[in-house]
Structures are given as structure tokens and as C-alpha cells.
Amino acid sequence: MPPLLTVSDLTTTFPSDGRRVPVVDHVSFTIERGEVFALVGESGCGKSMSALSLLRLVPKPGRIDAGSIVLEGRDVLALSVNEMRAVRGFDIAMIFQEPMTSLNPVVPCGAQVVEAIRLHEKVTKAAARERTVALFKRVGIPDPEQRFDAYPHQLSGGLKQRVMIAMALSTHPKLLIADEPTTALDVTIQAQILELLRDLRRDLGMTIILITHDLGVVSELADRVAVMYAGRIVETGRTRDVIDAPLHPYTRGLVRSIPARAPRGVRLHEIAGVVPPPTEWPDGCRFANRCPAVLAYCAERVPPVETRERDHQVWCHAVTAGLLP
Amino acid sequence: MLAYVLRRLLYGVVTVLGVLLFLFILFFSVASPDNMARRAVGEKASPKVIENWKKEHGYDRPLWPWQDPKSNLLFDHFRKALTFEFGKSDADSAPIVERLKAGAGPSLTLTVPLFVLGVLIGVPLSLFVAFFRNTYIDRMGLVLCVVAMSVSILLYIVGAQFLIGKLLKWFPISGFDRSIAVIARFVAMPIVVGLAAELGAEIRLYRTVFVEETSRDYVRTARAKGCGEARVMGRHVLRNALIPVLTNVVIQIPFLFTGALLLESFFGIPGLGSVTVDAIQGNDFSTLRTMVYIGALLFVVAQILTDVSYALVDPRVRLE
Amino acid sequence: MSAHAKPVATQASPLLQVEGLSTWFPIKKGVFRKTVGHVRAVDGVDLTIEAGKTLALVGESGCGKTTVGRSILRLIPARAGRVLFEGTDLLALARDELHPYRRKLQIVFQDPMASLNPRLRVREIVSEGMRSFGIGASDAERGERVAALLERVKLDPRHMTRYPHEFSGGQRQRICIARALAVEPELLICDEAVSALDVSIQAQILNLLRDIQQELGLAYLFITHDLGVVRYLADRVAVMYLGRVVEHGDTEALMAAPQHPYTQALLAAVPTIDPTGARRVVPVLGDVPSPANPPAGCHFHTRCPKVFDRCRAETPPLYPVAHGDSRCFLSDPAR
């Protein structure tokens, strides 16, 4: 069976000073049915833009310049506007970071889910309502009948995110993209939502692309992970492989700088410098100017892929050259 | 909500009472009844005539309650205003109510189309430019708007009278006629001028609202669930954007009744705006007082109406 | 609230001692906007911070931790309680008497962009407080100090003529820290100071704060929701829930063996990258109740997995436990 989704050389650019600057740069990955694939990276690394590219929702004036997105054999980038509309929400559903603002504030929550159903399926309002209430129950919203008519502002952040998840699930999508689904929530609520996603995956065999900056969330939920830095994937592999034995200097730095893991009284590991803006990204390895293991040619040459056991891939000159274990 | 409206009404009453007191000080204390009488009957008039005039208009009593606790102008002023007994014009002794009635029609024939067209043209046009945001249509529209709103209404009036009335001869330069057959040609130019003067600012405001609204997260959600662009604009963006738009519209409604001061005056439309301007020019203090008082009342009403309409259209707003 | 004595304050006199701090926000209703109730944002909080030490105040949104910080600084008027700074009750001081203490207590907020005046240059931002407290004899001298401070927070002193928007988020937070340090405070309140930053940047700022503390002997009140940060940075920790401190004590001991069910839930909820494998903690259910209408008795009883009847009726006092105190009947030594 072919993978559910194959993304190859996806490149999304934004205009700046008369040229088009890539914010997603030749990103490639495949997703198998039923797996949770995480895109992890710091803000501005292009992970959210990659997700929006999958739905062809890149905000103007950005646009997808190159690459292909193949969903079950169909090239998403070749679809017409109307066909694409049918894919969105039906084949690929998405939930967003900010449940507070991602729901239309003047439309009752239930109606928003009903709209999502009726956009793609010919069902009566009553049937859609029934389905929505059932979905609400499924995602753990207490008093689903009552909550159906509630406006978003009347719900807590956690409940809103559950409504978002219900909306995303309403048409049984093949793929769910969860863009920082728990970042804006309190820890206890975050745990509840993560638990819900885990349940959904277990019960429905849901395929999920999880976009997050939190390696903890990745570790709890994802089967495979791709680490992005400055528009490119720098390392990918099984979650445990990548987190427990990171190869790329950036991944290593990231893992070591998590304070919760650091013993008290010891200085935290730091990655020097900051992520440069897309206009100042180096030509070669994007991490070259912050890398502790930088080589003379890192900044000029794009690193080749180095594949280790269990498809653990890394793009780093130093690793390829055997200079890093 | 009820409590809120009641409280706002209470503030409104206080505001109106304040306005009344201010009016009293201005029109009775600063400008004394003697001044008013002389203005009305002329400098040549004998003291006897002035006394008679004052008596006729009820200005022949002491001003303050401490001068005469029973019969004084202050209490009178408040009693009459609060019972909507506007009395007689100082200029020609005609009942002010009659003047208001006579002026309401012409004012409304001007302000209502102006208001309705303003909304009917302003909202779709702004939606139009917002839809084409960041294209040259949008930029051109914005430039036009800024130009339109930067020009003084007086320039519009004089310019339209010269260009449309004098050179192109499309409509009468000014004037008014109550007969249905010809009324349209008189209000056409003032409406065009009024629209030109107000649309620039309105379209710009509405466009900003629409554009801001289109960049909201819920719009992205709507798109992600498969809404087409028309549906996104019509169902999601419009419904949210209508909240500020609606309040901007609602606040104008009460002022339809006060007429358009400059337009009426320059185009010779005998509406309530003209009544006000005439009262100013003709030393018609009682009419002017009435117009200011009515203006203050309408202002208070407009404020409350706006808040209530806000609460009605936006489920997030609860008036406490 | 509680008459329970503090075993913590027995050593040398602490730098800051907060006793029974309460900050309520009125709820107004009706035609005449009568106050019909209060949101008890902070309800009888006791805290102690030793000089040169770090106290972390942890809790989820709406628990009142931010209000505590602002009430200490009198940015929000407190309803009751005492804030003793080196023995002086800040809440009892007149406005002008407070001025010198403003210098000794500084705050760094979560959103550096919002707390930096976008129209001022970095030099002006950092030297503003110095001027107001008469630090530095001349502009030139203050300029030198600004340069030194920027260097201290690892910013290029040559950038002092730039405006805030020319810096990245982490750099802006460094500017905020430099501004706070400029007036030589004794206590720095960090209100979610690193929460908005990326992990790699967060590590940089945390290291910086640590270095500064070691160098200058500053005390920190570290307000955060991130238990990872707490674990790394704080000497002591106070966990808040709906306006009250529910558990309080030495960080390491508390984290190792939390006594209050809320603390336990909070710690369990934090996603971790460590391979604990089939870690399946059943997360605590439901949402945080509204602080305007908190549950009776123990505020946590609606979500507590170990709830019993007494929790619903009575408010538990702080019971002494091994690492500090816990506001839970389960910690009652009498049990």
C-alpha cells in the first residue's frame, strides 16, 4: 500500500525586496496511514507554513513555488480551486493553536461544526446536528446538547479546542493536521487534549501530522518526527531515535537545552545566537552560523542526507564526514 | 441589559439636564431677554414695544428662583423642555413645533436616501475593495477614498454647484419643491455631494474592518474546513465585520432627524438643518435652544442605541 | 487566613515577606453598579523570599499568581495583608514613601514588546530608571553604565541607539532585564519572563538570570506556569490554585514527593521527553472553576481524584509536611 501522503521538495516562498524568499525549502516527507508524524522546530522554522501549504492555504502574498503533495495518488497542487475546496476539511482537516480565536465568535459552536459537515456531505440540518452532538460527546464535551448552542466565548479554552477537534473529525478525514494544538492551554488541559488525541488515534486509526515546538509533546504522541530548522528538515526518524540519540547539532542542542531535564545548579546548554530571518539564511547548511561543529564549507554547501538505521536521516556535513558520532 | 439601559438612560438624563442648564446660562444669563427683544423688534423700537415683546414671549419674569421662587425663567425653561413644550419662535412668534414638523419632511427626503445609499453603496464597495485587497483596485480605491475624505464638504458643495449645476446642467443648482414630480431633481445633487463627502471615510473604515476581519484565525479555520471564498466573505467575515459597521450605522440614525446643516443650507432645502442655521442667523434664540436640546436628546439616544445594537449583534457583549 | 505559624521564617530576617495578601476585584451589577460580590483573585497568600534566593510561584492561568506579583509592587491595590520588604510594609506606605522601594523591586514581564516604549531608544529605555532614582552623575556616566549593562545581558553595547523593534524576542527580554538591573534592585519579579520564548532562547535567558543572581546576589520571585523552569531555577516553590497557595516548600523535595493532589496532577501533566514508556497518567478532569465563584471548601475538590466529604465542606489549612506545607486534609498529621 502506498503511503497516505507524500510530500516532495515542497517550496513555499514570500516576496521580499523583489525576490522570492523560501520559508519552506524543499521539504519532503511521507506519512503512513495511522501514524502520528511530528514536525518540530522553533518559531519561524516553517513548520506551520508547511502545514498550510498542504491545504494550499498559504496566506498572500506567499505561494507554493515548487514540489508536489500527493494524497492517495492525487496531486493536491494540481487540483482546481473547487476540487481543493472539497479536499479541505474532508480529506485533510486541521486544528489550530489558538482555540480562542480560531472559532467564529458570532456563530454558535454547534453550527460551526454543522457547517463543516454540510459543506461536504448532503445531510439534513437535523442529521448534522445529531452527528455534531455525538462528536461533542466523543471528544469529551460535557452536556453536548447544551454546548451545541453555546457561543465560543462561553466555553473554556480546553472545550473550544475540543470543539475544533470535533469539527476536524466531523467528516472522517484521512489526515488530521494539528498545529500546536495544546500550546495555548494550561498544563492540565494540555494533558487532557493530548490524551484525547491519543484516544482518537487508537480508536479511529487517525493519521495525524502534529506540529509543535515542544519535544515533550512529540515524545508523548508521535511515532516519527522531523526536526525543522530555517525552512528545511534537518533530521528525521523515529521519535525515540531522534530524541534519545540526536545526530544533528541543532537537535542535540534543542534536546539539551530543555530546563526540566537539566540538573539543578548546572548551566543549561545554550544554542548560541538566534534564528536569522528568512532573508538572511545561509546558502549552505542553514544552521552553519550557530553550529558548534561547523566546518569550513558548511555555509556554502547544502548538506547531503545521511541515513542511519531505522530510516533515521540527517542532513549535516559533520555527521556525513564522521566528525560527530 | 435592562439595568445597563436604565443606567445609561440615567446618565442620559443627567447629560440632558446639564445641557439644559448650560443653555439657560447661555441664552438667558449671558444673552439677556432685553438683548433678545431688541434683536427681535429692532433697534428703533421703543421700550414699550420691547416690554410687550418680552411679555408676549414670556421673558418678562425674573431669571432665577431666588428672585422669585414661584415664577421664574429657570424653572420655566426646564419645565417646558422636559414636557416638550417648545413654545414660540423668537423671530416670528410661530410655534416651533410647526417649524419642526415642516422641516422634518425635507430633512428626511435628504438624509434618509443619503443614509440608505451610504450604507448600500458603502458596504458593498468596501467589501469589493477588501475582496481585491492588495491589488491595484484596492490601492486605487484607497487613494480615492483618502482624496475624497480630505476635501472639505464646502468645496464639494461649491464644486458640485459649479460643475454639475452650472457647467453640466444636470440638476438645479439649489432649491427645493415638495411636489413629488420634481423633488428628485432637487435632492439629487445634495445626495451626490453628501455621498462624496461621507463615502470616502466610510469605505476606508469599513474596508479596514473587513481586511482586519479577513486576517483573523477563524477565517483560516473556515477556509480549512472547505468554505469557498464567497462563503468566507459572506458568511464569516461579513457577519463579524457587520458589528462595527452596524454600530457606525446605528449611531447615525437619530441624526437623520436633525438634518444636514451645511447641505440644506447651501442647497436651499428647508429642513431642520436650515431651521437651525436660520435660527442662528436670525437671532431666533428659542428655536436655537430647541434644536440644541433636541440634538442633545438624540445624541443620548444614539449612544444608547449603539450600545444596545452592539449587544444585540455581538454575542460576546453583555451590557452590565 | 490561616493562623498557622511559618516554620520557614525562622532563619535570618527574610528579604520579602508577604502575609495574608488578598486582592479582590469587585463584581458590579444593576442600575447603580452596586458591588454584588468579589473575584478573589488572591486570597490570603503568605510567601517568603530570602535574599539572593529564588521563589517560584506556579499555577495555571487564572490562579492569581500574576496578581500576587503586581500587588506586591502595588501596581494593583491589595485588599488586605502585609508586604514586608526588609521589615517595611510596602502596602502601608504613602505614595512618596514608596518611591525608594520602587528601585529595590523590579519586574520583568512576559511580553517584552508591550513593556518597551517603541518610541524610545534602548539607551533611553535603560537609563530612564537611573535618571529617576538619581543613579549616575551625568548623561555620559549613565551612558557608560548602560553600555556595561548591555554587555552584562550579552547585547552589543553599540546597539544602544536602536529601537526595540529592531531586536528579536530574546534580545528584547534582555533589554528588559538590563532596564530592571539598571537601578540595582534587590528583588526581581519575573512574571512569565521566559514563557513566550523558544526553547533555545529560553535557555539563554535562564542562564543569564542564573548568572546575574550568582553575581549580584539578587532574589527572584519567579512567576511561571512552566514546571520545568521551576525545577531548574527555584530554591523554593509555591503552587497556587484559585487564589490560594496549596503547596509550598523546597523545590527538589516538593517535586520529588508532591503532597497536594493538585501539585501531583500538575507535575504528572507535564509532557516529558524522557522515555518513561507506557507512562499513562490519567489527567485531572475538567476545567479550572471561575475565580468569581470558586467551589466551597477546598477549591480543588471538584477536580480532585482523592476527594472526600470533608473537602467539600471545609477549607483545609496549610499543614506542615516534610518539604514545607500542603493545604490538603490528606496532609493532616492528625490523620
Add this chain to the structure above:
Amino acid sequence: MTPVARRWTSALGTLAIGALASFSATCTNNPYPAADQGRKVLYTAFEEAPKTLDPQVSYTTVEHAFTGNIFDTPLEYHFLKRPYTLIPGMAKSIPVAEHLPDGKIRYRIEFLPELIYADDPCFELGGAGRKTRPMVAKDLEFAYMRVADPKVVSPFVDPMSNVLGFKEFIERLEARRKSDPSFVTKPAHEQYAAVGPIEGIVVVDDATLDLVLDHPYPQILYWLAFPFSTPVPWEAVAYYNGKDGHPLIQDHPVSTGPYTITHYDKQARIVLEVNKNWYGYRHPEWKLPATVYPSEGEPGDAEMGRLDAAYVGKPLPFVERLEYRREKEDIPRFNKFLQGYYDASGIVKESFDKVIANGQLTPEMAELGIRLEKTIEPAFYYLGFNMMDKTVGHGGGEKARLLRQAMSLCVDTKEWLRLFLNGRGVPAEYMIPSSIFGYEASYQNPYRKVDLDKARAVLVEAGYPGGIDPATGKPLRLTFDTGDTTVDGILRNQFFVDEWRQIGLDIRIDATNYNQFQEKLKKGAHQVYFWGWSADYPDPENFLFLLDTAQGRVKFGGPNDMNYSNPEYDRLFELMKARDNDDERMRLIRELRAITEHDAPMIDLMFNEAYSLRHQWVKNVKPFGMSTPMTKYRDVEPEIRDATRLAWNHPVMWPAYTLAILGIAVTVPGIVTFLRERQ
């Protein structure tokens, strides 16, 4: 094009075409309905809404334009003759003063037969179904009683007080009203009847009314030509009381005159139509002076086409309807005149140079068929000295008199007129204008010819050599008081100050607001000032009384703002006032003039000259100078007017089409590109 783009374009196109079509359908700048074409209608603009058309209250020029057409009066003015000449109106003849044996003077007004009011619902009060009724002498008595009624607030109490028993009637009425509250609720005519007649107003029979005076007051004849002397039916006052949905009489006058009001929206439009009950209309065969076009005028009238054979002796009125539209702003009004929508107009300041060059119409205007009429109005402007002032007034004695004369010698009226009034005005040598008895073209005031050397010499004589006040050693300092604070006003007055500076005087302008200036005049706190007087009636008395002691402003509240007082002047003035226009009167006027010339209490400045424009299709126009409208003599040629209007007012439509096409041309490609790019 994509289907969406096509939908957009076609929708826009339909909208644009629809808008343009409906636009061009309503497109006309004609402010009048098409039905009015070819009718004898006169179109006039009015700026200010009339305050009141109550004949006993109405006083202003604005109102006179209407009241003059709707109210008939016992006497009228001759349309063409100057000096102003009275002719009989409702009266059979001009009353003459009859000296009664008891020393009283009687004017007997004998009315024409069959004078009927215009149809009006108010006459139902006199009997069901009644639409009108004949006018009777009692109606004029009623009108004068209304003047006396303090409730009416009539400005004509003073002139009518010359009538015997008038003041007593007022007192009786007031006393009765005060003593009996129920009395006030009765209709006015019942109240007046109860209080009893005015001694000097005697209703002899239905067609005869006597006015009895105990002193000579020939000016009363002029008042008989004033609208307040129109008879008023009691029914009108009782009916139009502002109750039961009836308007007030001030907005609904009931008249006998040649026109009657058929539409009264005083803020916008007033329409007068021929009163078919008017005696001139019903009896064209009577050929009375006031009902036919005159056959004689003054020299020049024939040349100006005012004695056209087509009109002479023809029954009045010629125009069937008078349309008055309110125009508050000068420029639109003038533009509408230029479009042919008003038949006559004044000249707006902004276009003066475009219209007039060297006192004549510009060729451009003349080519349009526009005619210019000039009239010198009986409005006299002067620079006054407050005679109560110790430096310039009576107190200063001979010194002050010489100072006044010296100052008079400096003021160059012609230059002032040229600079500030576009030359519209004639310099005044004395108070009486050319259109009024007492004017002598040969008279030249020796102190009104600019002569600075003489002025300096007189100043030396006055004791101010070189303008230096010996008391201070500095130039004599005087104050020029004015209530005009506008820039124009200050410049106008600065001109005088500069003239006086030439002989060394230091005059400072004290400009306050109008009210404060009035206060100064009232208290006599002014020194030198600029002021004017507009005549109410064309009698020299109405000008010369400006220096009568009894008219002193400070003491008696009269119009003698100079507070000039000279017993000899007063004596001669009284004699002059009491006389009809004869040689003796002329002699008295010369004597008064000599006194004024010697005392120089004022510097005679000018008489206002009014310029008015009319279109070629308006006939029989002779500006009257005073406010009486004289519309019944006027005629229009609607055919010429309609043709001219049509030629002048073709709507220019191409800019609208161009604009629409441009709009579509600019937006459609953008829309198409946008939609294509979205794919």
C-alpha cells in the same frame, strides 16, 4: 473570461447602464415643473424667510416684497414718477387736510365701491358657506386698533399716535385686560369694541373713514400707502389664531390686493396668484390710476421702454403668478439667474467685475440679453459726531464746530465709494436724496468738497494747528466707534481715519461687537461714527428729523444718534414738518440746511445706489428705491424665456458616460486578472 468573471462583468455592466439610464431620465436643471412653461409667471428669489405677513406687524423690506403685492392700501405710489408721488388706491382720491372749527385736522378716506376680500375660509365665521365679503371702513378701524393693541406688538404705534385718542385707547385696553382676566379670552374685535372707539378714527359709513388729528401731520398720507393701513377683516384674526389646526394670521394674511398667497412655505417657496376678487381685475373698465398702466412718467422712462404703447392704459396686473423661491446663498442664486431661472437678480460681490465694467454691463452680459437697472435709494449714510461729547459736540462750542467742519473737508466720498462699493452710490451734499421733495441739484455743501488746505486753515482757527491738541502737545486724539469688526468693515473705516491723519488728527478705531456699539449709542458714549438712515416714507421730514432734539437718542431713544439739539432747528423743523410740499416748505428746508451746514453735526457721505439685473423677457421694470414691490405693473414674455432657457441649459452628458466607461475599463481587467490568478 471565466464564468465568474463574466458574471461580475455583466452584473456591473447592467448596474452601470441602469444607473445611467435612470440618471439621464431625471436629468434636468429646471427647478420648475414642465407645466409652467409658457405661463406668465414671474420668478424671484428671496434670501430671508419673512418673519410675519401680519400687515400691522410686518415692517422689513423682505416682507414688503410680499405684503406690497397682497395688501391694498388707501393710497399708493405712482409707478414711474419721481420725486415719489402718491396716487389713490382703495380711496377714491387722496384725502386732504380739512381744518375743523375746533382746530382739529381731519383726513377723510372715501373708499371705492365693491371692494371684496380674496376668497378665504375664515369668512365662514360670518355665515355658513360664505367665502368672502365686501370690505368696509370698519375693517380699517379694526386694523388701526390692532396697531394699538400691545399684544400685536406693532412697530407703527409711534406714527399712529398722531391720531387723536390713540394712546388713550391703548391705556383703556391695557387697563381692561389687567382688571378682567376673562376679557382676554374674547376675540380681538370684541375686546376692541368693548373698550370703545378711538376718538380720532371715525367710521362715517361703510365706505368712509375719518382720521382726526389735533396737530398738523401731513406725513400721515404716506402711512396710508404703507401695508399696515390695509383693512383687516375681524374674521381673519379670529380664525387664524394658531388653534384648531389653523395657522397664525402672520402666516395666512387675508387681503383685498391684486395678488393673493396660494402657497406659503416661507422657508422654501411662496406663490402668489392673481386675486380674482381684486377690484382692478373685476372692473378693468374703471381705469383708475392704480388699476391701469400709467401713461406718464419722468424724462427717460419712454426711452427705457417704460411707456410702451402696448401697456399704457392697459388693465393690471399682467403677470398671473409670482413664484418666490428661497435662495440663502448668493452664488447659486446668481447662477440660477444666469441660467434663466430667475427673472431678476442683484449682483454678487464675487462676480461684480464679470458683470459690471465702468458702471455698465459687460458686453458678455449684454449679449445674453441681460439689462441693468440702477436706482439711488432713499438711504442716507453719514459720519456722525456725538454732540454730547465735550471735544466734538455742543460742549466744545465754536472750537468743536470748526473741528467738525475741518474733518468734513477731508472726506473724499467718491474715492471711498470707488474703493469699497464698486462706485455704487452718489456722494451726498445734504440729507435729502434726489427722489424726494426738498432735493436741490444746485446745492453744494462747501464743507463737503475735499480741500485739505482749507481744512488745515479751519483747524488752525479751531485751535488745533497741524492737528495738535494744545492741551497735550500731541495730535488730537479722537475715537471712531463702530460695531463692525469684520475685516471689510475695519478697512472701510480705516479709510476715514487715514483721511483725517492728513491734517494731523489722531483717530483711533474702537471696533466692538454690534450689541456693545448699540449700548454706546444708547448711553451717548460714542464720539465719531459711521451710520445710515433708510427712509420709511418719501418725505424730507423722514430725513431731517435725524437732527430734531425730540428724536435725541440718549434722552428720547429716537434716531438722532448725534444727540444734536438746536432750538432754532427744532422750530423750523416743526414748521416744515406740518406743511405740504410747497414753496414755503422748500424755503424752510433751505434754512434748515443752512443751519446744518454751519453746525456740521454730521459729515454727509452718500446715498446708496442699487444695481439690479433682469432678463430681456421682463418688461416694465423701474426700481422703486423703497421697498414697495410694484409687481402688478410688471410683465414677462414667457415664449422668449422658454426658448432662452432651453438654449442655455442643455445637459452635458458625456462626462457621465465617460466616467462610467472609465470606471468599468479600470476595474474589469483587475477583476479578471485577480480571478484568473486565483486559479
